[in-house]
Amino acid sequence: MGLVYNLKSYSMQMKKTQNGEWHWFKGGVIVSLLAMATYVVFQALSYKSYPFGITASFGSIATVFQVPFASLAENPVIQKYSNSPAALISITMLFSVALGGFAAAKINNNYAPEIIPAVWKKYHGPALWKRYLTVIVGGFFLGWGSVLASGCTTGNILQGWAHLSLGSLVAGASFFVTGIIVAKILYPKAGGQKS
Amino acid sequence: MILKIIIGLIVGFIFGYTLQRTGITKYPRVMGLLLLKDFKILKFMLTAVTFSMIGFYILDGIGIITLNPKSLDLGKLVGGLLFGVGMGLLGYCPGTMLSRIGEGKKDAWVGLAGMVLGILFFAINISFFKTHFKAKSVSGDISEALGIHPWIIVPVAAILFISIIYFAHKKVDDFKQNF
Numbered sequence: 001m002g003l004v005y006n007l008k009s010y011s012m013q014m015k016k017t018q019n020g021e022w023h024w025f026k027g028g029v030i031v032s033l034l035a036m037a038t039y040v041v042f043q044a045l046s047y048k049s050y051p052f053g054i055t056a057s058f059g060s061i062a063t064v065f066q067v068p069f070a071s072l073a074e075n076p077v078i079q080k081y082s083n084s085p086a087a088l089i090s091i092t093m094l095f096s097v098a099l100g101g102f103a104a105a106k107i108n109n110n111y112a113p114e115i116i117p118a119v120w121k122k123y124h125g126p127a128l129w130k131r132y133l134t135v136i137v138g139g140f141f142l143g144w145g146s147v148l149a150s151g152c153t154t155g156n157i158l159q160g161w162a163h164l165s166l167g168s169l170v171a172g173a174s175f176f177v178t179g180i181i182v183a184k185i186l187y188p189k190a191g192g193q194k195s
Numbered sequence: 196m197i198l199k200i201i202i203g204l205i206v207g208f209i210f211g212y213t214l215q216r217t218g219i220t221k222y223p224r225v226m227g228l229l230l231l232k233d234f235k236i237l238k239f240m241l242t243a244v245t246f247s248m249i250g251f252y253i254l255d256g257i258g259i260i261t262l263n264p265k266s267l268d269l270g271k272l273v274g275g276l277l278f279g280v281g282m283g284l285l286g287y288c289p290g291t292m293l294s295r296i297g298e299g300k301k302d303a304w305v306g307l308a309g310m311v312l313g314i315l316f317f318a319i320n321i322s323f324f325k326t327h328f329k330a331k332s333v334s335g336d337i338s339e340a341l342g343i344h345p346w347i348i349v350p351v352a353a354i355l356f357i358s359i360i361y362f363a364h365k366k367v368d369d370f371k372q373n374f
Contacts, residue, residue, distance in 0.1 A: 020218075021216065021217060021218040022213075022216045022217045022218070023217075024217060024235050024236075024238040024239040024242060025238075025242055026217070027213050027214075027216065027217030027219070027239050027242075027243075028238070028239045028240070028241070028242025028243040028246065029242065029243070029246060030209070030213045031210070031213055031239075031243040031247075032242070032243040032244075032245075032246035032247040032250065033246075034206065034209050034210060034213075035243065035247045036247055036250045036251065036254065038202075038206050039251065039254075039260055040254065040259060040260055041202065043259075043260050043261070045198075051263065052206060052210075054289040054290040054293065055289060057289075057293070058289060058307070058310050058311060058314055059314055061307075061311045061314075062311050062314045062315050062318060065315060072315075072318065072319075075318050075319070075321065076321055077314075077317065077318035077321050078318050086199070088196065088199040088200060088203065089199050089200075089202055089203040089206075090203070091203070092199070092200050092202075092203025092204055092207065093203045093206060093207035093210075094207075094293065095207070096203055096204045096205075096206070096207025096208045096211065097207040097208075097210055097211035097214075097290065097293035097294055097297070098211060098293045098294065098296045098297035099207070099208055099211065099297055100207060100208040100209065100210060100211020100212035100213075100214075100215065100294065100297065101211040101212070101214065101215040101220060101293065101294030101295060101296070101297030101298045102211075102297030102298065102299075103208070103211075103212055103297075104211070104212040104213075104215035104216045104294075104297075104298075105215055105297065105298045105299070108216065111298065111299060112298075112299070113298075113299030113300065113301070114299070114300055114301065115301045115302065116302060117222035117223075117286060117300070117302070118222075119222055119223050119226065119374045120222070120286075122374065123374070131302060132302065132305050134284050134285075135284070135285055135302050135305045135306045135309060136305050136306075136308060136309040136312075137284060137309065138280070138281045138282075138283070138284025138285035138306065138309060139281065139285060139305065139306040139307065139308065139309020139310040139312070139313065140281070140309045140310070140312050140313040140316070141277050141278065141280045141281030141284065141313060142278055142281030142282065142285060142288070142289060142306070142309070142310050142313060143281075143309065143310035143311060143312065143313025143314040143316075143317070144274075144277055144281075144313035144314070144316055144317050145274045145275065145276070145277030145278030145279070145280070145281055145313070146274065146278050146289060146310075146313075146314075147274070147313070147314050147317045147318075148270045148273060148274030148277065148317060148324060148328060149270060149271050149272075149273075149274025149275045149277075149278055150265060150270070150271070150274070151265065152278065152288055152289040152290065153240075153282075153288040153289070153290060154210075154288075154289070154290045155265075156265070156275075157240055157244065158240065158243055158244065158247070159247075160264070160265050161244045161248070162243075162244050162247035162248040162250075162251055163248075163251060163262050163263070163264045163265070163336055164248065164264065164336040164337045164338065164345075164348065164349075164352060165264030165265040165266075165267075165335075165336055166264065166265075166266065166267040166333060166334075166335060166336065166337060166340055167264070167265040167266050167267040167268065167271040167332075168264070168265045168271070169337070170267055170271045170272050170275065171265075171271040171272070171274060171275035171278075172275065173275070174271075174272055174275030174276045174278075174279060175275050175278050175279045175282060176229070176279060177275075177276060177279055178276045178277075178278075178279030178280045178283065179229045179279035179280070179282045179283045180229050180230075180231065180279075180283075181279075181283070182229070182279070182280055182282075182283025182284055183226055183229030183230050183283045184229075184230065185283075186226075186283065186284075187226060187230060187374070190226075190230055190232070190373055190374050
């Protein structure tokens, strides 16, 4: 009797989870299959053992700045991004990840454009400059940090933790140290009231 | 060349689609994780990590792939801390930023501009960062560092990850209103 009840409540919980979103388990399994398949394919095509990452995609945008600033063409970081055998894959992914997000939102009828996140508006007001200033400063730290740590959440956690890399374990854990502090400063009063 | 574009298209599309569909791109979810009130993203991440960890080590064991662990240097720690500041301010990371652009969230475009500036800042000052943050490094994965066989480390890590998922799932309800 108890078991039947448990199963029932579990399946109800699953349904509740699927209300508009995939279950975290499903998403996790798909991403892990993607990570493994990509790794095997990249290695078979001998792009070295290049784990898929998103930082490199942003790096390829930075290479565009060689055109107005000729001195950057000599820069080792810019050179690394433009000469990488996987450079074309990284550039393509810039568009295809966005396309994936667009398709997912459109197909499932939750395409909801917004200028400022609703939660931000509620706590920090609708002022555009305030959010955009935070975002550009945040983006700067995100870019600087991810190249210094040689990888973002995709490269250092989804791939690096799966390889149990020493560097990635340190990098991934430190993402959360400052992330938690900043979140607490931005939302000191956010509570966990039941809705 | 066409092959690279096709690979990029398929991998990126599935990745972006999954992130949006699982709700990882949502601002309240990322902030909820950083406020330790919503662990859906953590559970998603650790599920992916646990499966791919076992997969990678099996594929490496039977010789299909060679593992390429990232080495440890000071840049990993300092860069990770800087990245965390950015993630807290933005409410998303680089992968979800792209997916959010597709979703029509305008502020992700501003984040992208900031991110490129950050990379350029690093590139321009590369000699400074190289000498101060990348000079000394320890390579390898945990099993190499500790001198323990991977087939002992991997199950231990898997059990650790699964227990974190289990406790996060038991203790915190992802459906409550945090904000």
